[in-house]
Amino acid sequence: MRALVLRLLRAAATLFGLVLVTFLLLRLAPGDPAALRFADPTTSPAPGALEAIARFREAHLLDRALPVQFLQYLGPFDLSARGHEWFGGSGEHRWNGLLAFDLGHEYLRPSVSIASELGQRLCVTIPLALVSALLALALAVPLGIAQALRRGSAFDVVASLTTLTLYSTPVFWGALLLLAAFGPAGLGLFPVMGSQAFETFGGAVRHSVLPVVCMSYGALAYVSRQMRSAVLETVRQDYVLAARARGLPERAVVLRHIVRNSLLPALTLVGQVLPWLVGGSLVVETVFEIPGMGKYAFDSLERREYDAVAACVLVSGVMTLAGLALSDFLYARFDPRLRHGDS
């Protein structure tokens, strides 16, 4: 119980640090959402735009000191003119900010709640990330095992080179290469955009192939290399030698003693892959124009939607912490030594 409380406290401190750093980075970056809201880049600023900018900044406390802005973002009290009476507000909107579970509304689209928008975007990103994670794991685990068991063979060398190349290939580059090869300009097998909403299920699947491949190849390379190392490590263990000495068939040695024990480090990766993929979706979604969380974060950053970007970072942070917790849980669940240590 104490461990759980400690863990929750650590997670809360990590999230607070994340929120603070994100807030500072965003607010200290040049650019002003108010200027963007009232200045169309292709036309002259309208007369009165300055007054509008001042009103906008005042309404969103963008004209206040950074600590005040941070407290407004953190909550739970709304410090604006419409906010809590304790802070001189009208009492119309008392609660605000993260501690009030309110992610706020967008600056440019005030009718859009960031929480609901993020929810919609996650409905696009999470299925893509899950499919990518499953694909990566399904291919990476057997590949890593096969490589390790045939260590030094031509297959191992080729597979190692391939995974190393994949691991070193930036996602945006991979995406562009895949588009060039399989998009309309190449073999024409897949569409250029990752559209989903307007398509049938079959269409959505077709549109998702290239993005899924892009999102999974890095994870595949990473997990397979980890798996190979884990198997190689296990093969050298005394209990494997003992199993072989007992005359067990090689198949049984591999499946029961080597693979099972090597899966342990891979299990810990399971929890880390999902947040990694969700974070990596920023690039893939932007290149393929997929309206997921990554693209939302990127577009919001361009529009200086501070709260929306911070919300995306926060969700990624929460998922990362949850992933780490899942890893620890799986490790404890499948490693008897840790279970005994706990008891």
Next chain:
Amino acid sequence: MRSALQFRALVPAGRPWLWLVASIALALALLAPGCGDDAPAAPAPAARSTPAVQAELTAPDRFRPGFDPAKDPLPPPKRGGTLTLQIEALPSSLNFLLDNSSVSRRILREVHGSLLVRDLFTGEHSPELAESYVVEDTLVTRDGRRLYGELVEQGESWRVVPRSSPGHALAKALDVPKSDVARIDRGTVFTFRLRDGVRWHDGKPLRAEDFLLTWRLTKIPEVECDAKRFMYDHLVLAEAPDERSLRFFYDRQYFGAKAVFEGLAPLPSHVYDLRDPANPQHKADATDAELARFVNEHPANRAWIGVGPYRITEFGNEGLVLVRTGEWWNESDSGWFERVRWRYIKDDSLAFRALSAGEIDFTSRLVAEDYFAAATDPQFQQRAYTGFFYTPRASYVGWNLKRPKLADVRVRTALALACDWDAYIRSYYRGLAERVTAEWYDGGRDYDRSIVPLPFDLKRAKALLAEAGWYDRDGYGLVDKEGEPLSIGLLTQAGNRSGEVFVQSFQQTLAQVGVRLDVQALEWPVVVERVNQRDFDGVFKVWIFPLESDPFQRWHSSQVGVGTANECSFSAPDVDRLTEAYVAEIDPERRGEISRELHRRLYAEQAYLYGVKVPHKFGIDLRIRNVRLSAIDPGYRVRDWYRAE
């Protein structure tokens, strides 16, 4: 991430060699400054009775390969199908008061309507939601009375004849002695008779009250319509004599009086007006601030209820879907496609690929590399074709005249002479773009086409700099004055390919006259902030302007300040007088004369280094027919198009 997008913009689809060839061509052009076309263009006759727009583009399917209207008549239009078009951004709102972006205007054209509409192909205004309208004048007497009607001069008096009905303030004509008249304002009272039987998409009838609500909201500061509010500043009074009549009063003569009614669209009072008993959230004593917040944050801003021939059925993160209502008052102009889908594709190169793959039917945002690559791409040509058109928009470099080094007109003129726009046009646009000398529509009355753009002339540029005291005193290769080299910062938007190509070439040609150009490619929000704060030397931008721009905002000395439209902080008494005269002149011909004088005066000042008229390069599915192009934004009319299989 940015680099990924930039890379995509750099590489033409499937044809990297084109990129290479274009780069070499540009390099050669830049290395051979003497090859620029220095000869001044032959002066064109000044526009004396030019129409509002030039109509040379309006032949249907003008760019369709092999299409000859004489031999190959258009196939009969057929109703049905889906048209898919690219939009480069999602509108933040469809409430036209809150979002004045070109994207929302494009969509609203199909789903909404206004009192007057400007014909895209003639430039003339005609009633849309109004079936007729009457324009009257105002006579202001010395004792402050304002009488309106048709003013007829009769010897020593003015006769005020009431022409509009119902509810006119004068029951019969009235004679006013000239000695009692303080002022006469022409074209200041507009009375509209609304079309009968127009209904909102939710089935409720359109009422005069819906227009009054729009007008009232523009007067509430908290309503976030600041991009449009100034248009209604002089519209000081509005009334609805009955359910189907509206009367609007201007407080002065205003050149854009009629154009204001293009933007005066109705808002459903039963949805947006808290004080309307028909509103489900009715609150009779709602304050202006409450009403403003209600409007600013109303869900209907996205779930739009309009009065146009199409209604919105989907508005998501991938775009919008419009469906023909089939109940519009003008069936013959209600569109041929049953569905119109606006697909949000931010990356223009991706839109080109989507068009090649048949995923969209139209994009008007082809980048130069893709546009020229399409000409040799058999896969593209099987499915689509390309073309171009111009709407009033031009690239320019704005100089900050508050900077002492740029305050001297000789320095600014030297910078203009050291800019090889022609090489830029030849290399980047392959001749498609055209030079301009003002931020006015060059096909209209206001533009003086006799003005010859400054040539590329490094020798003259150097001489002018020397005359202004800038020459290379220390032998380091840069001109200097009072111990300071002439170094100019230029802001440009990062990732804007045309901007990058231009600033690179400008940097090189300026170096040849000893001027250093420090290019800062920044994110757009940062550019906007720096320009608003006047924290810049120069900025490269593309400006979209209306058919008739208001020069007062851009050039009048009263507009000098932080965050205003007078970005270069220009100030000159004679220009002030011309801009004041322009905005008060309602006769288009006389206004044209003023504008052309202003044009000549301003071009001599070189406060802006005017660049090129940027073409809209479009690609369209071969099966889409009856595509007419126009100089009025957006340059085409989706409602005329149909698919011929």
